[in-house]
Amino acid sequence: MNVQDELILDAQATDVLFLEARTANSWADGEISEQTLQAIYALTRMAPTAMNTQPLRISWIRSAEARARLVAHMSEGNQAKTLTAPLVAVLSYDTDWHELMPTTAPHAAGMIPTFAANHALRQGMAANNAHIQAGFFIMAARAAGLAAGPMGGFDASGIDAEFNSGTQRKAFLVVNLGRPNGIVDRDRLHRLEFDAATQTL
Amino acid sequence: MNVQDELILDAQATDVLFLEARTANSWADGEISEQTLQAIYALTRMAPTAMNTQPLRISWIRSAEARARLVAHMSEGNQAKTLTAPLVAVLSYDTDWHELMPTTAPHAAGMIPTFAANHALRQGMAANNAHIQAGFFIMAARAAGLAAGPMGGFDASGIDAEFNSGTQRKAFLVVNLGRPNGIVDRDRLHRLEFDAATQTL
Numbered sequence: 001m002n003v004q005d006e007l008i009l010d011a012q013a014t015d016v017l018f019l020e021a022r023t024a025n026s027w028a029d030g031e032i033s034e035q036t037l038q039a040i041y042a043l044t045r046m047a048p049t050a051m052n053t054q055p056l057r058i059s060w061i062r063s064a065e066a067r068a069r070l071v072a073h074m075s076e077g078n079q080a081k082t083l084t085a086p087l088v089a090v091l092s093y094d095t096d097w098h099e100l101m102p103t104t105a106p107h108a109a110g111m112i113p114t115f116a117a118n119h120a121l122r123q124g125m126a127a128n129n130a131h132i133q134a135g136f137f138i139m140a141a142r143a144a145g146l147a148a149g150p151m152g153g154f155d156a157s158g159i160d161a162e163f164n165s166g167t168q169r170k171a172f173l174v175v176n177l178g179r180p181n182g183i184v185d186r187d188r189l190h191r192l193e194f195d196a197a198t199q200t201l
Numbered sequence: 202m203n204v205q206d207e208l209i210l211d212a213q214a215t216d217v218l219f220l221e222a223r224t225a226n227s228w229a230d231g232e233i234s235e236q237t238l239q240a241i242y243a244l245t246r247m248a249p250t251a252m253n254t255q256p257l258r259i260s261w262i263r264s265a266e267a268r269a270r271l272v273a274h275m276s277e278g279n280q281a282k283t284l285t286a287p288l289v290a291v292l293s294y295d296t297d298w299h300e301l302m303p304t305t306a307p308h309a310a311g312m313i314p315t316f317a318a319n320h321a322l323r324q325g326m327a328a329n330n331a332h333i334q335a336g337f338f339i340m341a342a343r344a345a346g347l348a349a350g351p352m353g354g355f356d357a358s359g360i361d362a363e364f365n366s367g368t369q370r371k372a373f374l375v376v377n378l379g380r381p382n383g384i385v386d387r388d389r390l391h392r393l394e395f396d397a398a399t400q401t402l
Contacts, residue, residue, distance in 0.1 A: 003239075003244070006236055006240035007344050008217060009217065009218070009344040013210055016209065017210070017218075018244040018341070034401075035206075036207045038202050039206075043215070046219045047336060048339065048351055057399065058398060058399040058400075059401075060399060062402065105390065128332050129332075131336070132332050132335050132336040134332075135332070135336020136340070138248075138336075139340055148249075150249055191246040192305070194242050194243075198260070199258075199260050200261045201262055
């Protein structure tokens, strides 16, 4: 089976988005423009979410001052990466997504009281759907010619105190962004084979 | 800002994967081959996951018998969609992903006892990372020319009893798959604007 033969996507796009993309830890020079961030978001926001909840919120860390506040909450092994990346995005989910339902899901606005009364349900839906959106975000960054370096090693409550105070937003992923310089730290880790990860019934 | 001007992806790929893709509820005729499923998985598995955990497991529902067992656990509003889709994928996460760490993350195999002792930690990591993989799965299906219809409305414990018994796998998303027929049920729901979902610091 030749993967490309089964796709409608051209081989260059397949490589950029899937097969040749790597988590990046070092970067080529070059600013990332505001327009590029808007384009990344314009693609990310098309991700399907349950009831169109769209819980993902993004903090673009551009200033040196915000960068320093962020790095202080990263685990030691991630601090240098976060310091040197051209730009960093903090991905959070908003547990209060139901407040936007009159615009995001007007057909289901009758359910707002049900969600308003159940914080645990909202939090679970927010986490799950924001992670689907995070998958789209990584793809969107690649579509804009960037490499993404997602990291889970940080003190989430510390980041929330810095950047999400006064809200119901919870940081769940920090993503380094920059143009790839072609340097990879190590070989790609093993991916599970079709028969190890799927079954046909 | 013109989105396409900021991308290295060509416009056709941008449309297929992001801007023109729609959640599908009805379908063109046509079988989905085993090779197409293998290609979808070959792209999906490239998603980055924490420590390369790869918790996503996929059950391809091909037989009429398995389809009937699945539909019985779908919510009423989803049953017709799941009955008529050319193929259905049940996405689960495997809470016992740590058992595969000797092959998926040999550099971190020393942490296996820590994970083995903490089911809640494993379950949280499994759910989060499998949802990132689900984002890639939806993209991969589109790359193969299919439309995806992800659904969260089902009795997860019922599906687990049918398809995941004897394992630590938990169903979290059911995805209808088929070639799009161009029919959409309704206008696309509102997506949050850049300034509503992001902030620059």
